Amino acid sequence: MGRNIRKRRSPLAVRAIAASAALAIGGGGLVWANFYASAHEKNSTTNTTKAAGAQVATITCPDVGQKLSNVPKQARGEVDGELATLDQQITAAYQRLATTRDAQTRDASFVQNSILTPLKQNRSVILDRIKLEINRVGGKAPGWLDGLSNCTGTPADQTNAGGQNNGGGAAASPSASASAGAGAGAGAGAGAGAGAGASASAPAGGAQAGNGGQAGNGPVAADFVDITKVQANVPAKARTQAAGSAGTFTSSCGVNANKKFNTDNVIVAPGVTNGAHHLHDYVGNQSNDAFANNDKFAAAQTSCANQGDKSSYYWPVVRIQNGTQDFDQNNDGGGKELNVGQIQQVRQAQIKFVGNAKSKVVAMPKFLRIITGDAKTTTNGLANANAHWSCTGFENKVQLTAQYPICPRGSNVVRTFAFQSCWDGVNADSANHRTHVAFADAQGNCANGFKAIPQLTMKLVYGFRAPTLTNGQIKNAYAVDGFPEQLHKPTTDHDDFINVFDDALMNKMVTCINSGKRCK
Secondary structure (H helix, E strand, C coil): CCCCCCCCCCCCCCCCCCCCEEEEEECCEEEEEECCCCCCCCCCCCCEEECCCCCCEEEECCCHHHHCCCCCHHHHHHHHHHHHHHHHHHHHHHHHHHCCHHHHHHCCCHHHHHHHHHHHHHHHHHHHHHHHHHHHCCCCCCHHHHHHCCCEEEEHHHCCCCCCCCCCCCCCCCCCCCCCCCCCCCHHHHHCHHHHCHHHHCCCCCCCCCCCCCCCCCCCHHHEEEHHHCCCCCCCCCCCCCCCCCCEEEECCCCCCCCCEECCCCCCCCCCCCCCCCCEEEEEECCCCCCCCHHHHHCCCECCCCCCECCEEEEECEEECCCCECCCCCCCCCHHHCCCEEEECCCEEEEEEECCCCCCCCCCCCCCEEEEECCCHHHHCCCCCCCEEEECCCCCCCCECCCEEECCCCCCEEEEEECCCEECCCCCCCCCCCCCEECCCCCCCCCCCCEECCEEEEEEECCCCCCEEECCEEECCEEECCCHHHCCCHHHCEEEEECCECHHHHHHHHHHHHCCCEEC
């Protein structure tokens, strides 16, 4: 009988204090640089975040879960629990990094000896447990797991745009084409905005580096761009061919007016409280938490107007960093993990399923799980980034990946998501929660024998006042919730979906899309 994977919440330190020194990696050793005593300059009237003038470190660890694509089903529950423990360890280590700045200035070996070395040792123990769990059920644990224990300190100028300088050179998003209403760009072009806006956002004196924000770990001025100064970067959609499927199906599920929140992550960390380390908005299924199983999902209430849709749609909340302390200021996943500020309710949440330009679609399997985007791009890089930020009136022209837009008067911030639309035809999930689904290419082709399924697209519109960027300072910044070491970068945006349509409604969706109709 396997170990019970229900974990205790990791004890975290108090909120990070404003940093006074930063860790940088230079050559083969540790290099130290002083910067502003306060990375966050705020008062009750201006609520201004000042980007620090020098490098600020975060912790970079190999993402074990992404690499583990072949775990026997009998071991997945245990392995998921151990992967959640790795996340807890990183969070605690980052918290220690952020709260020991004075000690770091006095001792250049402090981070290596007191944070990174213990973290490596703790990770080694968990990696050994993962190997045991895989081998215990007759699998063969990969030998390369032993090489994933080491973590490093990374300067902020290497974390912008997922490990590259903010803007130029950012990798393209893998997103397939979405409907015009969803606003996501087709194919590789969806990520082009990462580079397009870089120069526009850099204040005088060059691009900003370092951490700021209400909790001292982002966002910073360089994370924002005036969208009116960004060139159009959204390519034309692929034209639907005769054999394609041009219909749509829309499900109206509200805007989380009943405020269903939690910091769980039932797809990646089932059975683990606070597995996400950040707060999620939920619409649709009302029983989603760390301990929900398929039976619980099927029996749940739903916020969707059509009661045949009990699917779960959820995403990290957006907060305005205006000095407000919201209800979770002292909670895990909230203020304890540096997700702070005033939580914003979406004004509109459009859920639309669209077809495929090259072929008809087949029904999704019940309880299919899909994650789009990557919550850890700051340390993973942009391979799985699928963030789309824009403004109303600009969605079909500009989509940003590596920066948050500053919208003009009368325009609102928009987040859009275009989910993977090719399915392997067998599995409702996979060990790393990615390999059972894939993106179609720009023409709509599904590779490797995968089948086209209805593509979920989501559009979230917010009504908050735009921040202002002046002389390298961002006032009333907003940011997406995330793991604390990810520095609240816009590239870390992501969205989750669990299909709980009943068979009749799923069949209606497929028929509508394949016949070119617009259905609800």
